[in-house]
Amino acid sequence: MLKKTLDKLDYSTSKDDIIDDITAGLSVAAIALPQNMAYALILGLDPIYGLYTSLVSMFIASFVGVSNYLIVGPTNLIVVAIASGLSGISSDQYLEAVLLLTFMMGVFQLLLAFFKLGDLVNYISRSVIGGLTAGVAIIIFSGQLDNLFGLELPSAPNVFMELYYFIINIEEANLYSVFIGFLTISILILLKKFRPGMPNYLLAMVIPVGLVYLTGWHNNLEVVENFPARLPYFSTHSLDLGFIAEYWSTALSVALLGFIQTLSVIKSLELKSGQEVELNQVFLGQGIINLGCSFFSSFGIAGSFTKSYTNYQAGANSRLSGLITAITVTLFIIFFSPLAGYIPIASLAGLVIVVAIKMVDFEEIRNSFKNRFDSLIFMATFITTISLPRLDYAVYFGVIVSFILVLKNTSSLNYSHFEYEDRGEQFHRREMSEIENGNFDKESYILINLAGNINFNASENLKHNLDESYVKDQVFIIRLRDVENIDLTSLKELESFIDRVSDSGGQVILCGIDSKIYQMFVRYGIVNKVGRDNVFKADDHIFSSTRSAIEKAREED
Incomplete structure (x- = not known):
């Protein structure tokens, strides 16, 4: 009973x-x-x-x-x-x-x-x-x-x-x-x-x-x-x-x-x-x-x-x-x-x-x-x-x-996946469904591209997309070249994703970071969390820091 x-x-x-x-x-x-x-x-x-x-x-x-x-x-x-x-x-x-x-x-x-x-x-x-x-x-x-x-x-x-x-x-x-x-x-x-x-x-x-x-x-x-x-x-x-x-x-x-x-x-x-x-x-x-x-x-x-x-x-x-x-x-x-x-x-x-x-x-x-x-x-x-x-x-x-x-700030999030073609040295957009369903070649990394003004009203979308992209025991490259600003609420979601990846045996590499975002990440402890060797700053050549991050990911594989 x-x-x-x-x-x-x-x-x-x-x-x-x-x-x-x-x-x-x-x-x-x-x-x-x-x-x-x-x-x-x-x-x-x-x-x-x-x-x-x-x-x-x-x-x-x-x-x-x-x-x-x-x-x-x-x-x-x-x-x-x-x-x-x-x-x-x-x-x-x-x-x-x-x-x-x-x-x-x-x-x-x-x-x-x-x-x-x-x-x-x-x-x-x-x-x-x-x-x-x-x-x-x-x-x-x-x-x-x-x-x-x-x-x-x-x-x-x-x-x-x-x-x-x-x-x-x-x-x-x-x-x-x-x-x-x-x-x-x-x-x-x-x-x-x-x-x-x-x-x-x-x-x-x-x-x-x-x-x-x-x-x-x-x-x-x-x-x-x-x-x-x-x-x-x-x-x-x-x-x-x-x-x-x-x-x-x-x-x-x-x-x-x-x-x-x-x-x-x-x-x-x-x-x-x-x-x-x-x-x-x-x-x-x-x-x-x-x-x-x-x-x-x-x-x-x-x-x-x-x-x-x-x-x-x-x-x-x-x-x-x-x-x-x-x-x-x-x-x-x-x-x-x-x-x-x-x-x-x-x-x-x-x-x-x-x-x-x-x-x-x-x-x-x-x-x-x-x-x-x-x-x-x-x-x-x-x-x-x-x-x-x-x-x-x-x-x-x-x-x-x-x-x-x-x-003032739209809640939509500019979030996408890229893939890199070695032969032509070209970057191509990858469909989210390929990541969600696991229908992709098991490469040594998953490349995520973030862009725009990421404030608290986009944090739920950021969490959802990161959850959809998550694969256990995987290296993630997060490109932030076109990110204008990221506030505390969204930063917490990014930090939670980094912790989740790290706890599962994976790794997060950050690239395309400008000086303002980099200093913010230093203040909030994000740089120390991923390791300074896993942070690649942006320079005058588009995607150069991303290529460096990809090389780093392949070394870790």
């Missing part, structure tokens, strides 16, 4: 695989329990709603998901976007507003997936996402300082005012909160550094809770209110047309933001696991999950980097691991709810601050500033994110900038 059920759900029925899925599910739960309670705190809700969201989203995802490794749930980006969008709602109507906005998110995501418009997030620049993520990290950091220090601060329209209020009220800090908050941060950092195999998020909560329980400090600092051992129950929405008319743009922006974050997680998992999924099916699943969450006291979700990577690294084989996570959260709510009264708010704030700092990808920022085009987009999005009173404005700004660039 169990085997038939697992088969129907596309779960592995191997005993070893099931054990691995259970282990992965428990590992994710160890992170999800404290993290998702903290995310509810960012949103301005009781931490129990973070647990509800984790339980409901993972349960639904285990049935409608398509990725074996993707873990959905509350995320930094989504909760900040919802909180900033609903900042004007009164406290007595706030929960209903959050649930209705989550319902609207689900509707928008289903519509976008149904009309296959969700794929448009592929064309949003990597630098826009980087600037948005860095800005949100700053917002989260500043927004949790009051909880970390036990302060009561007035609401502020942006980061700068939050920091101002914090500084002028710092003398009123609660020392118990400060101690517990920094204890949590220290545990997270030290365990990560010296005991990376241990459940650092879980221990960073268990130790402070134990300390508060033993010392009686729950009377000296703010703690989570006791919540009943009750699971989320079904409830319908009151469709307030006035609310829908006022907040539809907020719901749409958060829906798009959820797609963007989930896309980033999926792309990263593809590189690690090799599992490719249909993006539109992923987006359709996101809409279904958000709709389901809205009816069961849960707020908006997206793909989670931290929990998805934990799931993959812990050895997950199927979506069963997500179901195990949901079951674990359920058992915690039922049996461990009395502990809630000893969970310090400062400890949750410390956890959130560490997660926020980890959101900032400093290497990605450095890469953005190596290119004037990417650096301008990054800075514009970052400043917009931390300056404007609502995050959805920054989301729309990033989307508009990206689409303007798409209109």
Whole structure:
């Protein structure tokens, strides 16, 4: 019976695989329990709603998901976007507003997936996402300082005012909160550094809770209110047309933001696991999950980097691991709810601050500033994110900038294969179908010619063509004589192809590179990756560097 059920759900029925899925599910739960309670705190809700969201989203995802490794749930980006969008709602109507906005998110995501418009997030620049993520990290950091220090601060329209209020009220800090908050941060950092195999998020909560329980400090600092051992129950929405008319743009922006974050997680998992999924099916699943969450006291979700990577690294084989996570959260709510009264708010704030700092990808920022085009987009999005009173404005700004660039630069890619005839010393165009079907003489190389302005909107076409050209254990010559520019997003696809070829025992040789492209490849480490001996610069004679590359390839054969 169990085997038939697992088969129907596309779960592995191997005993070893099931054990691995259970282990992965428990590992994710160890992170999800404290993290998702903290995310509810960012949103301005009781931490129990973070647990509800984790339980409901993972349960639904285990049935409608398509990725074996993707873990959905509350995320930094989504909760900040919802909180900033609903900042004007009164406290007595706030929960209903959050649930209705989550319902609207689900509707928008289903519509976008149904009309296959969700794929448009592929064309949003990597630098826009980087600037948005860095800005949100700053917002989260500043927004949790009051909880970390036990302060009561007035609401502020942006980061700068939050920091101002914090500084002028710092003398009123609660020392118990400060101690517990920094204890949590220290545990997270030290365990990560010296005991990376241990459940650092879980221990960073268990130790402070134990300390508060033993010392009686729950009377000296703010703690989570006791919540009943009750699971989320079904409830319908009151469709307030006035609310829908006022907040539809907020719901749409958060829906798009959820797609963007989930896309980033999926792309990263593809590189690690090799599992490719249909993006539109992923987006359709996101809409279904958000709709389901809205009816069961849960707020908006997206793909989670931290929990998805934990799931993959812990050895997950199927979506069963997500179901195990949901079951674990359920058992915690039922049996461990009395502990809630000893969970310090400062400890949750410390956890959130560490997660926020980890959101900032400093290497990605450095890469953005190596290119004037990417650096301008990054800075514009970052400043917009931390300056404007609502995050959805920054989301729309990033989307508009990206689409303007798409209109300016065509997404078509000038990509072709050449072959060299020794007798006549002539180059001829080779049909792509010959490479795809393997209907060509097994030469010592495959010659790819790239041309034009290769920006982020052509990156998907570049990845597709490189995948079609790929042959295991083969030497590839990539000619870039007519490439005017290549941005960070497309460069990442080229780098992934080089890694793939290298891992399979092949080799990549670059030729026809002008001085500008060469310097860019040096800065990004591409030259070191392929080896300086495998890079041939362009000169005044057309195809001369290509001939040199061909000679090099034949020597390697």
